[in-house]
Amino acid sequence: MNSVSVIKTITKRELSGYFASPVAYVFIVIFLLLAGFFTFMAGGFFERNEASLMSFFLWHPWLYLFLVPAVGMRLWSEERRLGTMELLLTMPITPWQAIVGKFLASWLFLALALALTFPVWLTVSYLGSPDHGVVFTSYLGSLLLAGAYLAISCMTSAMTRNQVVSFILSVVVALFLILAGWPPVTKLLDQISENPRLVETVAAFSVMTHFEGFQKGSLDLRDIVFFAAIIGFSLFTTSIIIRSHRAG
Amino acid sequence: MIKVQNLTKAFGTKLAVNGVSFSVERGEVLGFLGPNGAGKSTSMRMITGFIPPTSGSVTVGGHDIVENPIPAKRLMGYLPENAPSYQDMTVQGFLAFTAELRGLEGDARKRAVNRVVEMCFLEGVLHQSIETLSKGYRHRTCFAQSIIHDPDVLILDEPTDGLDPNQKYEIRTLIRRMGEKKAIIFSTHILEEVESVCSRAIIIDRGQVVANGTPAELKLRSDLAGAITLKVVGVSAQEIKDKAAPIHGVRKTLVIKDDPAGSTVRIYPNSKAESPALAQALGQLAQREKWAVQELHMEEGRLDEVFRTITLPETGQEGRK
Known part of the structure; x- marks a missing residue:
């Protein structure tokens, strides 16, 4: 059995696991409600008076901060708690295939939730003529952002068999990645440090700075590499954690 | 494999x-x-x-x-x-x-x-x-x-x-x-x-x-293995014990049950190899004494006994799995 079909099998099971319980439906409904709330109430969608989805995407880093760890927290902690990890990893598959398969399943699930926000796009297209290129890159950026947070949750969920601990850990890491480039924090850093390099370096680690480009419609390779690097690094760390856990 | x-x-x-x-x-x-x-x-x-x-x-x-x-x-x-x-x-x-x-x-x-x-x-x-x-x-x-x-x-x-x-x-x-x-x-x-x-x-x-x-x-490996269990009706356990004691190769005898309806005695040989000879000797003894033998068999030994004697010394070792 080749890698692709193993990953497909695991992804399929994991994804159907979401829909076998109310988790998936509750999550999607809450995601859509919150996205709508932020866009129209907090984001001032109408007040902006422009045909753009800026007010929609602007809030995604904050929205994902809590919702993505909620999706990812059970990925490995549940396997550890139920002991199914022993079952899964003694199958003729590599740990990598399991890690990637499970990650892809939740990412696909998040992609589905994100795709269901399409009425916002329709609304803005009806009201005016938005730049569809910008909307597309924003969606892409949002998906990558979700993937990065998810990979972090995947990593923290491998650390513990307790889902709550896993949730809190990944929120903290994700929060750090937001705050590092959040204007109030960068301004503060600017004031206390004379070296402008420091602010730049810290901000370079932030998802905010890298998500900004997508929202403006530019596809910068560096931004894509940034998110891909977070995903790759977190999944790699996940494999290390799982291996060290098994080694005792 | x-x-x-x-x-x-x-x-x-x-x-x-x-x-x-x-x-x-x-x-x-x-x-x-x-x-x-x-x-x-x-x-x-x-x-x-x-x-x-x-x-x-x-x-x-x-x-x-x-x-x-x-x-x-x-x-x-x-x-x-x-x-x-x-x-x-x-x-x-x-x-x-x-x-x-x-x-x-x-x-x-x-x-x-x-x-x-x-x-x-x-x-x-x-x-x-x-x-x-x-x-x-x-x-x-x-x-x-x-x-x-x-x-x-x-x-x-x-x-x-x-x-x-x-x-x-x-x-x-x-x-x-x-x-x-x-x-x-x-x-x-x-x-x-x-x-x-x-x-x-x-x-x-x-x-x-x-x-x-x-x-x-x-x-x-069990201590019981090779022991002969003898059950006789109408004879006291003590009598069986006394009569069996002089037989060559008997290490010890143990009274299991003393009851006129059937006394049971277990006789241990010196070594497991002597067990068949002991069984034979006991059979002859019973014949001589005209005992009404209800049961005469050689014990196979018990796994739980072996398990206990091999693993017992560390009862304080419960713990990690």
């Missing part, structure tokens, strides 16, 4: 498994015995490739489990301790999933699922989600998963744990039948299980193999 050499696992400074070696061939059912925390589960986890050994090696069908895990795992079916499974899946879905991971597709998968469902009596719960099932059904579902690809090697960690007596009987019968064509290792606390199912047994204690042999061989 399975070759375990000098297998060692250290958790920190504690040696959970210490230099365990044995091998299992096709057609053998190896019983893995030992007190809680002796290292049974840890050994099985190393054999199945779930945890890497600190030192030593395991080969399955010639493939090293560390160097070449995928082909080795392909040959194996594994029932982990406590029979874990994905709670939110249906029995059918779970079995189809494991069959798919084992590389079974299409018709072959359907046939494999149907086969194990029938073998493990799961027809009635096929479409129920696993979390709604009783422990026995959950256990059998996980067991079904381990044999879904008809593996050459089967590793079962307490396969009858938590089952009712009928289910235990079914599973034992199944293991014995499969043992004719496969190499099977299974761990258990239940000693009768070893006698009824295993062709060979290993007793492991504090991480080390302390006994290895057929159940009959192990039983011979």
Whole structure:
């Protein structure tokens, strides 16, 4: 059995696991409600008076901060708690295939939730003529952002068999990645440090700075590499954690 | 099929498994015995490739489990301790999933699922989600998963744990039948299980193999093995004891029951080799005395006694699994 079909099998099971319980439906409904709330109430969608989805995407880093760890927290902690990890990893598959398969399943699930926000796009297209290129890159950026947070949750969920601990850990890491480039924090850093390099370096680690480009419609390779690097690094760390856990 | 050499696992400074070696061939059912925390589960986890050994090696069908895990795992079916499974899946879905991971597709998968469902009596719960099932059904579902690809090697960690007596009987019968064509290792606390199912047994204690042999061989190690039990009607136990004492080769006699309706005395020989001669001598004695003998037999020994004498000194060693 080749890698692709193993990953497909695991992804399929994991994804159907979401829909076998109310988790998936509750999550999607809450995601859509919150996205709508932020866009129209907090984001001032109408007040902006422009045909753009800026007010929609602007809030995604904050929205994902809590919702993505909620999706990812059970990925490995549940396997550890139920002991199914022993079952899964003694199958003729590599740990990598399991890690990637499970990650892809939740990412696909998040992609589905994100795709269901399409009425916002329709609304803005009806009201005016938005730049569809910008909307597309924003969606892409949002998906990558979700993937990065998810990979972090995947990593923290491998650390513990307790889902709550896993949730809190990944929120903290994700929060750090937001705050590092959040204007109030960068301004503060600017004031206390004379070296402008420091602010730049810290901000370079932030998802905010890298998500900004997508929202403006530019596809910068560096931004894509940034998110891909977070995903790759977190999944790699996940494999290390799982291996060290098994080694005792 | 399975070759375990000098297998060692250290958790920190504690040696959970210490230099365990044995091998299992096709057609053998190896019983893995030992007190809680002796290292049974840890050994099985190393054999199945779930945890890497600190030192030593395991080969399955010639493939090293560390160097070449995928082909080795392909040959194996594994029932982990406590029979874990994905709670939110249906029995059918779970079995189809494991069959798919084992590389079974299409018709072959359907046939494999149907086969194990029938073998493990799961027809009635096929479409129920696993979390709604009783422990026995959950256990059998996980067991079904381990044999879904008809593996050459089967590793079962307490396969009858938590089952009712009928289910235990079914599973034992199944293991014995499969043992004719496969190499099977299974761990258990239940000693009768070893006698009824295993062709060979290993007793492991504090991480080390302390006994290895057929159940009959192990039983011979018991103090009881070779003793002659004699039951006579209408004679007092004391009289039997006195008359038997002068016989050559008697080490000690033990009164089991003193009752005119049938007194029972157990006579121990000096050595197990002298046991048949002693039985004969006792038979002649009874004839001479014209005793109404109701019972005269040679004890085989008891596995639980052997188990206790081998593993008892460390009762304070409960703990890590």
